[in-house]
Amino acid sequence: MKIENLFLKLINFISILLLPFAIIKRPLKDWIIVYLVSCMGNSFADRFLVSRGYLKYKVRPFPHRVTIHLPFDFLHFPLFLLYYNQWTLHSKPLGIILKLFPFLIPQIIIETIAERRTDLISWKRGWNWQHSIISMACKYLLCRGIIASIRVLNNKETSIT
Numbered sequence: 001m002k003i004e005n006l007f008l009k010l011i012n013f014i015s016i017l018l019l020p021f022a023i024i025k026r027p028l029k030d031w032i033i034v035y036l037v038s039c040m041g042n043s044f045a046d047r048f049l050v051s052r053g054y055l056k057y058k059v060r061p062f063p064h065r066v067t068i069h070l071p072f073d074f075l076h077f078p079l080f081l082l083y084y085n086q087w088t089l090h091s092k093p094l095g096i097i098l099k100l101f102p103f104l105i106p107q108i109i110i111e112t113i114a115e116r117r118t119d120l121i122s123w124k125r126g127w128n129w130q131h132s133i134i135s136m137a138c139k140y141l142l143c144r145g146i147i148a149s150i151r152v153l154n155n156k157e158t159s160i161t
Helices: 002-023 028-051 070-087 093-098 101-117 129-155
Strands: none
Touching (some): 002 028, 002 070, 028 070, 028 129, 070 129, 093 129, 101 129
16 A cells, blocks of 8 residues: 555645646636536545445545545546646637547546556446546536536626616
């Protein structure tokens, strides 16, 4: 378990260093919303999957208090999602979908290796990499849709009369 802890500390450190660069860009409000929506969505989805027995995290911070993987739910995935949303800010629907793959493929490869060779994550009850890629793609697209909707609503003029 020593290698798992070292790996987690390293990626947590890198993510913490990169997070301010991802959030502090114009429009700041949009990136804060993306980050918060991602954190909420990840924690709900992860709690659901862990409580149903599809995923288990053997190595995680605060193992006696939480069953989800806090760094992934509140740091790593939201960071990827911020960069994805920034990259697709002015993309058309096909571009939004095609630009998913440079984010999804490395994540799935790392998750699959982690599941097979470490104690960081265990897939149960038939869960596999295909389920992970579909769930991550849905989270990326859902969050992208939410922020696009907020932008559309924000750009409409508000009438006070």
